[in-house]
Amino acid sequence: MILTPENYERLWEGVQVTVTVFVLSVLLGAVLSLIFGVAKMSQHAWVRAIANVYVEFARGVSAIILLFWVFFSLPTLLGISLSPLTAGFLALGVNMGAYGAEVVRGGLQNVPRGQTEATVALNMKSSQRLRYVILPQAIPVILPPFGNLMIEILKGTALVSLITLSDLTFEVDKLRTTNVTEGPILFLHALIIYFILAQIISTAVGFFERRSARRFGLVS
Template sequence: MTAGLWQNWVLPGIWTTLQLLVYGAALAAVVAFTVGTARTHRSRFVRFAAAAYTEVFRGVSALVLMFWLFFVVPPLAGWQLLPMWAAVLALGLSYGAYGAEVVRGALNAVPTAQREAAVALSLTPWQRLRLVLLPQALPEMLPPLCNLLIELLKGTALVSLLGVGDVSFAAYLVRLATQESAQIYGAVLVVYFVIAMVIIRAMKALERRAKTRVGAVVR
C-alpha cells in the first residue's frame, strides 16, 4: 500500500471513525444515564417508559435502525439526515439502551444503608443521586461500559454501508485500487486494536480514580 493511498484515504477514514466513536459515545452516555436513572425512579410511569425504550432499542438491529433513519425518515419527515448523523444517532440510541441497563444495575447495587443515610440527611433526590449513589455506582459501571465502548468502536464499521468514509470503507476502496487484501485489512485490524487499547487503558485509569473517591464518600 503506497504512502499516497494511506494519506489520502486511510488516515481520513481513521479520523471519521474516531468522530463516529466520540459522537456516538457521547449520545450513548446521555441516553444511558438518563434512561438508566429513570429505571430507578419512584414513578411507575417513568420506570415503564424507560423500560419500554430499553427493550425496544436493545431488540432492534443498529444497522436496520441506521437504514431506517437514513432511508425511511426523510420521506415521512420532509428532511434528510446526513449519513454521518444518521449513523451517530443509530449507534447512540442502540448502545445507549444497553448502557442504561448497566447504569440501572449499578445504581440498584448501592447498599440500602447508604440510601437510608442520604434520606436521613434530608438530601433531595438529585443530591442523593449526585453525591451518594453515582459516586458509589460509577466503579461498578465502568468495566461493562468499557466493553460497550469497544463494541461501539467495532459497530462504527456499519456506517460504510451508508457510504460514510470510515476506516473500513477506506480499506475497501484501497483494496479495490491495489488488490492487496491481506496488507490493507491487516493494517485496519491494527488500527482498531490500537484504538481499543487506548480506550481500555483510559477506562482502567478512570476506574482506579473512581474507586479511590468512593472510599471518601462511604466514610
C-alpha cells in the same frame, strides 16, 4: 506491508471519521444510559414503562437495521435531511444507550441501601442524592461494563460504511477495489488500527476505574 503515502493518507482520513463517529456515539449513548438507567428505577410506573419500552426496543432491533431506518426512513417521515455522520452516531448512540441503561441501573442498585437512607434522613433532594452520593459510588461498578460497550461501539462504527460514510472500513474497501492485490495488506492495517484504538479505550477506562475505586476505598 508498506503502502503508498497516498494510501496511508486515505487510511488516516478514515481513522479520523471513525473516531468522530465513535466519540459522538459514546457521548449520546452515555446521556441516554444515564437518563433511562435512572428512569428504570423511578417510583413512577409510567416513567419505568417508557424506559423499559426504549430499552427493549433498542436492544431487540439489529444495529444495522436501526442504522438503515435512521438514514433512509426517518428523514422521509420527518421531512428532514440527515447526513451519513449524523445518522451513524444517532443509530449507534441509541443502540448503546439501551444496553448502557441496564449497566447504569445495575450500578445504582449496587450502592448500599444505607447510603440512600442517609441522604433521605439529611433531607436531600432526589437530584442531589443521585449527583453527590449515589452516582459517584456507582461509577466504579459502571465503568468496566461501560468500557466493554464502548469497544463494541468502536467495532460497530464499521457499519457506517454501508451508508457511504468514509470511515476506516469504507476507505479500506474502496482502496481494495482499485488494487485487489493490496487487499490483504489493507485489511491487515485496518485490523491493527482497530486493535490499537480498542486498547487505548480499554487502558483509559481502566485508569478511570482504578482512580474512582481508590476514591471510595474499594482498592488498597
